[in-house]
Amino acid sequence: MKHLFNKTHYSPGELSKGGKILTYTGLMACLSLFLFPVAWMFFTSVKSLDEIVSNPLSFFPTTWNWSNYLEVFQNHPFATYLWNTSWYTVVTVVGTVFFSAMIAFGFARFRARGQTFLFAIVLSTMMLPQQVVMIPQYLLFNSIGWVDSYLPLTIPAIAGSAFLIFLLRQFYLGLPKELDEAVTIDGGGYLTIFFKIILPLSLPAMATAAIIEFMFRWNDLMGPLIYLNSQELYPLSLGLANFTAAYAATPWQLLMAASVMAVLPPLTLFFFAQKYFIQGVVISGTKG
Amino acid sequence: METNTAPNRSRKPLKHTSIGARREEKYFWLFISPWLIGFTVFIAGPMIASLYFSFTDYAIMGEASFVGLQNFVNLFSDPLFYRSLFVTTAYAALAVPFSIVLAIGLALLLNAKIKGQAFFRTFFYAPSIISGVSVAFLWMWILNPQFGVVNSFLYEVFGLTGPGWFTDPYTVIPSFVLMQLTAVGSTMIIFLASLQQLPKELYEAAAIDGASAWRRFRNITIPLISPIILFNVIISIIASFQIFTQAYVITDGGPDWMSYFYVYYLFETAFFQNRMGYASAQAWILFLIIFVLTFLALYVSRKNVHYEYDK
Numbered sequence A: 001m002k003h004l005f006n007k008t009h010y011s012p013g014e015l016s017k018g019g020k021i022l023t024y025t026g027l028m029a030c031l032s033l034f035l036f037p038v039a040w041m042f043f044t045s046v047k048s049l050d051e052i053v054s055n056p057l058s059f060f061p062t063t064w065n066w067s068n069y070l071e072v073f074q075n076h077p078f079a080t081y082l083w084n085t086s087w088y089t090v091v092t093v094v095g096t097v098f099f100s101a102m103i104a105f106g107f108a109r110f111r112a113r114g115q116t117f118l119f120a121i122v123l124s125t126m127m128l129p130q131q132v133v134m135i136p137q138y139l140l141f142n143s144i145g146w147v148d149s150y151l152p153l154t155i156p157a158i159a160g161s162a163f164l165i166f167l168l169r170q171f172y173l174g175l176p177k178e179l180d181e182a183v184t185i186d187g188g189g190y191l192t193i194f195f196k197i198i199l200p201l202s203l204p205a206m207a208t209a210a211i212i213e214f215m216f217r218w219n220d221l222m223g224p225l226i227y228l229n230s231q232e233l234y235p236l237s238l239g240l241a242n243f244t245a246a247y248a249a250t251p252w253q254l255l256m257a258a259s260v261m262a263v264l265p266p267l268t269l270f271f272f273a274q275k276y277f278i279q280g281v282v283i284s285g286t287k288g
Numbered sequence B: 001m002e003t004n005t006a007p008n009r010s011r012k013p014l015k016h017t018s019i020g021a022r023r024e025e026k027y028f029w030l031f032i033s034p035w036l037i038g039f040t041v042f043i044a045g046p047m048i049a050s051l052y053f054s055f056t057d058y059a060i061m062g063e064a065s066f067v068g069l070q071n072f073v074n075l076f077s078d079p080l081f082y083r084s085l086f087v088t089t090a091y092a093a094l095a096v097p098f099s100i101v102l103a104i105g106l107a108l109l110l111n112a113k114i115k116g117q118a119f120f121r122t123f124f125y126a127p128s129i130i131s132g133v134s135v136a137f138l139w140m141w142i143l144n145p146q147f148g149v150v151n152s153f154l155y156e157v158f159g160l161t162g163p164g165w166f167t168d169p170y171t172v173i174p175s176f177v178l179m180q181l182t183a184v185g186s187t188m189i190i191f192l193a194s195l196q197q198l199p200k201e202l203y204e205a206a207a208i209d210g211a212s213a214w215r216r217f218r219n220i221t222i223p224l225i226s227p228i229i230l231f232n233v234i235i236s237i238i239a240s241f242q243i244f245t246q247a248y249v250i251t252d253g254g255p256d257w258m259s260y261f262y263v264y265y266l267f268e269t270a271f272f273q274n275r276m277g278y279a280s281a282q283a284w285i286l287f288l289i290i291f292v293l294t295f296l297a298l299y300v301s302r303k304n305v306h307y308e309y310d311k
Helices: A017-045 A049-054 A067-075 A077-108 A117-125 A130-143 A149-159 A162-173 A177-185 A188-202 A203-219 A220-227 A234-243 A252-284 B018-051 B070-076 B079-111 B116-127 B133-142 B149-158 B170-182 B186-194 B200-208 B213-241 B245-250 B262-272 B276-303
Strands: none
Touching: A017 A203, A017 B079, A017 B116, A017 B133, A017 B262, A067 A077, A067 A252, A077 A117, A077 A149, A077 A162, A077 A188, A077 A203, A077 A252, A077 B018, A117 A162, A130 A149, A130 A220, A130 B018, A130 B116, A130 B262, A130 B276, A149 A220, A149 B018, A162 A203, A177 A188, A188 A203, A188 B018, A188 B213, A203 A234, A203 A252, A203 B186, A220 A234, A220 B262, A234 B133, A234 B245, A252 B116, A252 B133, A252 B276, B018 B276, B070 B276, B079 B116, B079 B170, B079 B186, B079 B213, B116 B186, B116 B245, B133 B170, B133 B245, B170 B245, B186 B213, B200 B213, B213 B276, B245 B262
C-alpha cells in the first residue's frame, strides 16, 4: 500500500515539450470544467435574485449578499436539518466502522470451518441491489413501529457494511501475525489484540472507511425519504429536496446558499483526509 | 501491491480436537456475530420475504394475497415498465462508456510527470464526493433553460437558443449523463492506481523498438489494465441502473416520462401507491437484469481481458 504513490513503478518519464504543453492544456481544460460548477454555485449563493435573473452571465456578484445565508436559517428549519444530519451521520459512521472492523478482524485472523464460504456471502451481498431488500425491510420496521425514527437508518448500517468489511479485511491480512503472538505471550487474549494492537494500527484504514461511510450517509436521500415523515426529523438531503416547495418561483440564491453549506462538511473532511481517502479507494479498487 | 487472496491459513487442515483451534473457531463466530445477525435479519430474511411478496398482492394494510405469477405477467404488459427500462438502459448505454473513457483519459493525464500532480488529483477527485441533492440542484441551475449559465452563454455569444436540457424529452437523458461525468473521480483514481503499477520494462523495450505513444497505449497499457476496465464497467453498470436521487430532485421522472428511471418507478410503486407485491416483482427483475449484465460483461470480455501480468 505504502509504495503506491512513490516512483519505483512505471511512470512515463520526461515528457517532450509538445507533450508537456498538450498535457497541461488538457489538465487545465478539465480542471476548469470541474471547478466551474462549484465556483458558479458559490458566486450564485451570494447574489441577489434580481441580478441572477437580469444578468444570467455575470460570474462575480456586483453586491455580496451574505444575508442569503442568514435567510436560509431564518425562513427554513435549516439548523434542524443540519443538526439531524450531523448526529445521525456521526453515530452511524462510528458504529458502522467499529463493527465492520470487528467483523473484518474475525474474517482475517481466525481459522474456522465455513469461513471462506461466509466471506463469499459477504462479497456477494455487495452485488445485491438494495431495492430487493428495501421493501421487506420497510414492512419489518413498519410493523415494529420504527418508521418515522432514525432506527431503520442506523441499526442495519451498524450491523456492518460489506464494502467496509472487505476493505478492512484486506488491510488486516497485511498486518504481521507476530504482533498477535507478542500479546499472547504476555497473557492477553484476542480482545486485547483487537483493541490494543489492531485498532490503533489500522487507524489509516479506519479513517478511509469512515470517510466513505460519511459521504454515503451525508448524501443519502432514498433512506430518509422512505423512513422519515416528520419534518423535524428531516436530514439535510431531504430538507434540501423539499426546499423549493414553499415558493412559486425558485429562489436560486437561497438554494445555492443551502447547497454550499451542504457540501462544505464533506469537502472539508475530504481536504484534511484526502491522502487516506484516495489510498483507500485504491486498495479496494485494485485488490481482490 | 500483490493481490491478497483468501487467507492461506484457512487452507491448512484444521485439527478440531486441539483446544487452540476450537478457541479460534469460537472467537471467529464471536467477532463476526454482528454481521451474522445483521445478514440474517436485514438481508437473508428480507430476500426470502421479498421473493414471497413478488407472488402476492400486498398493500401494507390487510393481508398479502397470493397471486402466483400475476405480478410478472402484469409487468410484462405494463408500458411504464418498458419505458422505465428503456430510459434506464439508454442512460447506462451513454453514461458507462463516456465515464470510462473520460476516467482513463484523466488518469493518463494525471500519471504524466508534471508539476502540481497532487493538486490536480485532489481537484479532479473532489467533485465525485459531493454527489447528492445539492449537486443535483447545482446542475438544475446551470442547465436552467431561461437563466442558466449554459443557455445564456449560447444566446449571448453565439445567438443560439439552447435546448431545454432537463425539460426537453430529447435532451433529458444526455443532461443526466453530462452531470454524471463530473463525478468520474473515483473511477479515475482506480485507473490511476493501476497505471502506476505497470511494469516499466515493457515501455522501455517498446520505446527502443520505436513504438509511438499511441501504439504503446493501445498495445501495452490497454491490455494490461483491461481487468480494471472490466471492474469499473461492471461497477458503473450497476450504479447506472440504480440512478434515483437526481431524477427525484430534478425531473420527477419527466418530461414525458423520459427520465422515469427504473428505480424511480419502483419507488413510486412501493411507497406512493403502496403496491408492495408489484414493487417486489420489479426489484427481482432489477436484480436479474444486473446479474445478467454482470455475467455478460464477464463473458464478452473473457477473450479481451488479460490477467497474465498478475500471475
